[in-house]
Amino acid sequence: MIQKEVTRRPLQAMAQNRYVPEIINLLQSLIDLYNIEKHTRRRQEMRTNVVIDDALMESALKVSGLKTKKDAIEEGLKLLVQVHNQKEIRKFRGKLKWSGNLDEMRLDK
Numbered sequence: 001m002i003q004k005e006v007t008r009r010p011l012q013a014m015a016q017n018r019y020v021p022e023i024i025n026l027l028q029s030l031i032d033l034y035n036i037e038k039h040t041r042r043r044q045e046m047r048t049n050v051v052i053d054d055a056l057m058e059s060a061l062k063v064s065g066l067k068t069k070k071d072a073i074e075e076g077l078k079l080l081v082q083v084h085n086q087k088e089i090r091k092f093r094g095k096l097k098w099s100g101n102l103d104e105m106r107l108d109k
Helices: 002-009 010-015 021-041 054-064 069-092 101-106
Strands: none
Touching: 054 069
């Protein structure tokens, strides 16, 4: 009988505060699920379609020893970011002082 009342008159039942605790629990469960999903997916992936020169891709796979196109693309992107970040060090050119003897340091090896 209660179930029929909920399906026939949900707004009236809510207005009488009969099902507010259940609704609050449901909303809290949804929030918890969202937070679990948000905090457990550490790495976001992006699906992208790209047209790549087949010969270039084949060469990249051959010289790198990588097995998949995805791996080759990710490696290339990492290299691009690394090179870009290395440009930051150029601002220190001629501004840092260093003391030491390179000849002695090389003999340590």
